[in-house]
Amino acid sequence: MTTLLRETLDHSSIYMPTPARIVAVEQFTELEKWFHLELPSGFTIAHQPGQFVEVSVLGIGEAPISICSSPARSNGAFELCVRRVGKLTEALHRLEPGSMIGVRGPFGHGFPIDRFQGKDIVFVAGGLGLAPLRSLITEVLDERGKYGRVALLYGARTPKDFLFPDDLKSWAERGDIECHVTVDRPTDGWDGNVGVITTLLPKIDFPARNTIATVVGPPVMYKFVLQDLLAKGVAEGNIWLSFERQMKCGVGKCGHCQMHHIYTCQTGPVLSYAEVKDLEEALS
Amino acid sequence: MRILPKHLLQAWVERLRVDHRVVAPRESHGQYIFDEITSADELVLDYHSSVLPPKKYFLPPREDLFTFNAKTMEMSPVIEEIQPTVIMALHTCDLHAIQLLDRIQGTGHVDQHYQARRRKTTLVSIECMEPCMAQAFCKSLGTLSVPEQFDVHLTDLGDRYAVDVGSDAGEALIRGMGFFWKPSDADYDRFNEVMAGKWPNFDYRLDCDVTDLPNLLGASHDSALWDEIGERCLSCGQCTKVCPTCYCFDVVDEIDLKLEKGKRVRVWDSCLLEKFAVVAGGHDFRNSRANRLRHRFMRKGKYQLEAYGLLGCVGCGRCALSCPAHITPIATLNTLNERRQASPGESA
CATH class of the missing domain: 2.40.30.10 (Translation factors)
Structure with missing residues (x-):
């Protein structure tokens, strides 16, 4: 039991x-x-x-x-x-x-992975945002056959700030997930991408219509990533974002995580752009 | 309906005191507070409003959630088993507020701490005949009459009370007590006369209809008024303390000097206070007094309705009375309404 x-x-x-x-x-x-x-x-x-x-x-x-x-x-x-x-x-x-x-x-609602079957998936992770996404990425890769093309875009401040180095290595090696990483500030010996995470988006040429984007990162990142995803033609209901708020109690009682009528700890933390686009406070 | 002659009121309350803690409004320093009474003659049914709403009996300003031993990881919940309690003479606005609290605390995971107190408490409300203060706007919000859920409700008919019972818990306070009479035709006539006579005593204080409130607030998100009153707001959180529907809390751990035995405690918090929406790392999702004030108004008139199907404000006027900067819901909402009408389609 x-x-x-x-x-x-x-x-x-x-x-x-x-x-x-x-x-x-x-x-x-x-x-x-x-x-x-x-x-x-x-x-x-x-x-x-x-x-x-x-x-x-x-x-x-x-x-x-x-x-x-x-x-x-x-x-x-x-x-x-x-x-x-x-x-x-x-x-x-x-x-x-x-x-x-x-x-x-x-607590709360995570990524609706059942709705991702047969879709192309772009994981967009900024900094610590890779942590919740790693849960999803592992799940997707374990049953890789259920999904279309899969890509990870991951940005960190410097090359020293990459999380889950073993996973990054194994993902890069397996060949069935496109991995692109970037850093804000390079250090000696770094020959990869330099720049904010949105500079990686043009590298993905999935047809927008069948694309799911899952985006987790610092609040400041969302506005810019959203702009580019929407410009690419990804549907509002196919962009999933995880919201950081002060989720003190986790059970919808303490009030700290409320944005508009939504208790982030209950309805979120993962919400689609379609659900939040009219909530002025959500993405400010 | 039943009838309770006024001269039997004290005898009834004394009888209730045999097996209940009885809480009622009591005068204190020129104001009224809800407090346990130790004798029926302390009972006051005719009072304007209380400093704190009765929510303190279900959500105390400070309460232990569980005790722990940090070394052994033993934990034990603190669910306070209160004695059966009757709260007397609640105004209908406060009754509406408790209905909202019940809904919130019972949605999703039930808060056992709230529930333990709430289910041992029976509420005796009283019909308001005159406005209690200039800051109240219950008539505009539809809280001037008893809500769907109530236990016992009294209406003053002069030398007697009309007594309505709305629940089994309420019936238990009445049945077999011997103080209650059957109403006569004259009692019914008097009741209808009193009820019809009270409504003109109250004014509609909001210029817009209550059903329009969510639209008004929705259209006023970018109003300059939030900055204007935000300038005056002291971010003191007084309005939320006295609010009968505010329930937000903070959680703190307390531990002994050996860093062993401790408890987790919750205390009332306020969305007006500076750190309320700050996340680890320092990002503040509501970083100005204007934003925080707007959030409170939106919550009262729009968000709670969308989330729970009930308005978050009952029009009691306590926040207006206690605000050191004289920010009032009546003036705020009416100004928003005025500006909306002056420039329809644009942000007020």
């Missing part, structure tokens, strides 16, 4: 996490670490790519972090890629394998 992690919420308090063990940690960059976590036996996370969990360090607090592992491969274990950027993530970065944290979730 397995229990879905999210079912625990309704048993006692929707705000009380379940303990999870850190089984491995890898330092990706100066600011980003990868955590491999294990739920208590009998629990499974059963998430959609693009969903997030609320991560607790007891005594410090809680923060929403998107799951970066593939659902099919997750089971009782799952992975997070965490940037050290606030109080909670600083505490998390200090933890060693064997340490315990708390998790609640998964």
Whole structure:
């Protein structure tokens, strides 16, 4: 008998996490670490790519972090890629394998992967945006035959800031996913692309009509990527974006993540451009 | 309908106190607050408004969510089992507000902390006969009469109350008590006379119809008015504290000096406060007082309706009364309406 992690919420308090063990940690960059976590036996996370969990360090607090592992491969274990950027993530970065944290979730709506079958897919990742997309990319590549052409466009600040180096290498080698990377600022020895992520879009020549674009990155990136995707002719309902907001409770109660009538933690964090284009605050 | 003679009111409340905590409006420093009463003669049914709305009995300003031991990872939920409670003399605006809170806390994952308090509480409301204050606009918002869901509702007929029962929990406060009479023809006549007589005492304070409010706000997103009142707003969050439908909260951990035993606590928060929509890394999705103020108005008159099917404002006027910058919903909404009419099609 397995229990879905999210079912625990309704048993006692929707705000009380379940303990999870850190089984491995890898330092990706100066600011980003990868955590491999294990739920208590009998629990499974059963998430959609693009969903997030609320991560607790007891005594410090809680923060929403998107799951970066593939659902099919997750089971009782799952992975997070965490940037050290606030109080909670600083505490998390200090933890060693064997340490315990708390998790609640998964929450919200992820990428509607069932609707991607037979389509060409462009993954557009800016910086840490690769983390939630890696969950989707792995899922898509595991069942590669279901999809049309697949491409990853990935931008980082400098060559030192690339996340998931092993994955990037294996994706580049497998040949059935077009990979283009770029950096804002090159360092010595970098002979790849330099420039913002939109400079990679012209490299993709998929017919727009059958193209799905999934876009995750810093807020500033969205406006420019959207402009170019729409100009290319990608349908508004086929552009999927993940929204970052202060999703404090994860259950649509605390109000912090509300944009217009949408609680990002419930209806989002992944929403189509068609759903948000008239919401003035969403992309400002 | 039943009839409760006024001279039996105290006896009824004393009887309720046998097996309930009874909460009612009470005078405090020239204002009214909801507080537990220790004797039926403290009961005040005729009051203008309370400083804080009764939401504090379901969502306390500060409450423990769970306790933990950070070393052993043991956690234990804190679901407060309150004694059966009766809240007396709620105005219908506050009743409408509780209906909205019920819907929000019961949508999706049910908030057990709210639910535990709410299901042990029975609400006794009272029909308003006169406007309570100049800042209220209940008639415009349709909250001057009892909502669909209520427990017990009183209407003052002079020397007696008409008593309507709307739920099983309400019936349980009435049945077998011996204080309630069957209404006579004269009681029905008096009731209808009183109800018809009260409406002219209240004015429509908004220049637009309540059904038009979402359209008005939708058309006013880029209005210059937000900047104008944003200039005056102090971002103090007072309006949200006194609001009967505001429920947003912050969560903090507290831990002992050994960094072992602690608890996670939620406290009232406010979308008017500076850090409310800031994400880790510092990006602020509502980085000006104007934006935050606009968000609050939009939420009250548009967003909550779209999300939950009920308006987020009940017209109680508490925010206007408590705002140190004298920002009021009546003036704000009427100004938006005026400007829309002055330049239709354009942003107000």
